[in-house]
Amino acid sequence: MKIGIDKLGFYAPHLYLDMTKLADSRNVDPDKFTIGIGQDKMAVPPMTQDAVTLAANAALEIVDETDKEAIDFVIFGTETGVDSSKSAAVYVHELLGLNPYARAIEVKQACYGATAGIQMAKGHIMMNPDSKVLVLGSDIARYGLNTSGEATQGAGAVALLISADPHIMALEDQSVYFTSDIMDFWRPVYSDKAFADGKLSNEQYIAFFSNVWEQYKAKTGMELNDFAAMCYHLPYTKMGYKALKTILDDGTDDVQERLLANYKQSTEYNRDVGNIYTGSLYLSLLSLLEQTDDLKAGDRIGMYSYGSGAVGEFFTGLLQPGYQEHLYVEQHHRLFSSRTEITVPEYETIFEETLPTDGSTVELDIDRDPADICLTGMADDKRQYVNKLK
Ligand code: CAA
Numbered sequence: 409m410k411i412g413i414d415k416l417g418f419y420a421p422h423l424y425l426d427m428t429k430l431a432d433s434r435n436v437d438p439d440k441f442t443i444g445i446g447q448d449k450m451a452v453p454p455m456t457q458d459a460v461t462l463a464a465n466a467a468l469e470i471v472d473e474t475d476k477e478a479i480d481f482v483i484f485g486t487e488t489g490v491d492s493s494k495s496a497a498v499y500v501h502e503l504l505g506l507n508p509y510a511r512a513i514e515v516k517q518a519c520y521g522a523t524a525g526i527q528m529a530k531g532h533i534m535m536n537p538d539s540k541v542l543v544l545g546s547d548i549a550r551y552g553l554n555t556s557g558e559a560t561q562g563a564g565a566v567a568l569l570i571s572a573d574p575h576i577m578a579l580e581d582q583s584v585y586f587t588s589d590i591m592d593f594w595r596p597v598y599s600d601k602a603f604a605d606g607k608l609s610n611e612q613y614i615a616f617f618s619n620v621w622e623q624y625k626a627k628t629g630m631e632l633n634d635f636a637a638m639c640y641h642l643p644y645t646k647m648g649y650k651a652l653k654t655i656l657d658d659g660t661d662d663v664q665e666r667l668l669a670n671y672k673q674s675t676e677y678n679r680d681v682g683n684i685y686t687g688s689l690y691l692s693l694l695s696l697l698e699q700t701d702d703l704k705a706g707d708r709i710g711m712y713s714y715g716s717g718a719v720g721e722f723f724t725g726l727l728q729p730g731y732q733e734h735l736y737v738e739q740h741h742r743l744f745s746s747r748t749e750i751t752v753p754e755y756e757t758i759f760e761e762t763l764p765t766d767g768s769t770v771e772l773d774i775d776r777d778p779a780d781i782c783l784t785g786m787a788d789d790k791r792q793y794v795n796k797l798k
Contacts, residue, residue: 409572409573411574411578412570412577412578413570413725414569414570414575415470415471415567415568415734416470416690417469417470417736418565418566419466419469419564420462420564420743421453421454422454422778423454423747423750424449424747425449425749425755427449427450428441429752430450430558431559444646445559445644445646446645446647446675447644447645447679448679449682450562451684453758454758455772456773457563458490459565460500461779461793462546462565463544463565464499464503464781465779465781466544466565467500468780469736470567470569470736476507477507478507478539478540478571479539479542480507480510480540481512481529481532481542482506482513482544483513483525484525484546485516485520485525485546486515486547486685486686487518487685488547491791499793504795506542515528517717518717518719519643519686519688519716520713520714520715520720521545521686522543522544522690522713523715523721525541525544526568526579527583527721527723529541529543530570533570537572540571541569541571542568542569542570543567545565545685545686545687546565547684547685549602550601551601552601553756555601556606557606560683562683565684566690566691568690575728575730575733575734576731577693577725578728582627582723583624583721583723584722585721586616586619586620588616588718590716591608591717592717593609594717600762613641613643613647613714617654617712617714618654632659632667635667635708635710636666636670637673637674637696637700637709638652638670638709638712639674639696640652640674640712641712642688642692644682645678649671649675656668670700674699676699677695678691678692678695680744686715697735705727706726706727709725709727710722711723711725763791768786769786769787770785770786771784774794781794
């Protein structure tokens, strides 16, 4: 039985910051951000968007009435959870009006959470071929104003519908995963900003990639020439390129050219959104599929997932016939073109805004947020959400 990605949705908040303007205000050469790091724009979430609403908005575009009945498992990968106890998946389940006979859980391992969710979903579909699993990867990447991580922030979510006989990509069975306890990036429970050892995190990202890629080749007999494209977890777009460069020499000239061209396509969306942690690899896949017209059914895509701390996994999928008809290209182009640019001072103000932590009531102005699903405020220590379409 084929199991894999049947639908792939995406959402980013409607505000963004131009990286050249951020560079100017930080007295940095803009080329460092746009070329050295490889980011053009950074999505900025208003107070009315959190990990729950971003994910729910991403899912809204892909889930139809039939899916709502068939989904019996919601897996929410995030490292920006809104509650230490209740899973973000339960909120999304309610906001979307899904079948009540469903499991709903949150999965955490830095940027690896959604990949763990997909692999779990695959096992679930194997046991229950008629069901569908909604896997969400949703995050807000925050390092702080004037930090070296600032240029690698972002916000957004992906929603993946995993099913049997998928329309977009069938996941292959062979994969290699690796865990090792390292402190390259973490966020203690008392902090709303991540801590990163930038140099170590870059080194470990590459080291984990080399490790799982070499193991994968040894286990499967596959080689670089068997791949039409490689997608990477993209904390910033230069990072995946650094990893790809380490293996490019293994391919023929044609293959090298194809992989480099497809790598570029796989980074276009991420360049304009920034790091979305758990969803980042799947945003890269989406960017590839929606920007490239020389891929075809049967093409093998390699996927490198990396969650600091750290867990890495290399797995693969095969594109399905007619996959192009199951993408939401127009909606995503509209999403990007309708965003509003904000100034650096506006971004800084939004960045410093926080919700009350003393149980007091706050009502947020959702009229300025075009998203269908918003956070409307806090009351009695409870987040209040609305689906404007209901
Ligand atoms: N023109 C062109 N390029 C320039 C330049 C200029 N004027 N000035 C600098 N550069 C280049 C540098 O040469 C460098 O390129 P290389 O990496 O290819 O050598 C690049 O710009 C970045 O410069 P620095 O290394 O000096 O940048 P930095 O130290 O200020 O910070 C960072 C970079 C470490 C990525 C930092 O933003 C950071 O800590 N980010 C958060 C951690 C992170 O994203 N780590 C990635 C791996 S971990 C992971 O993947 C999990 C996750 O999602 C967090």
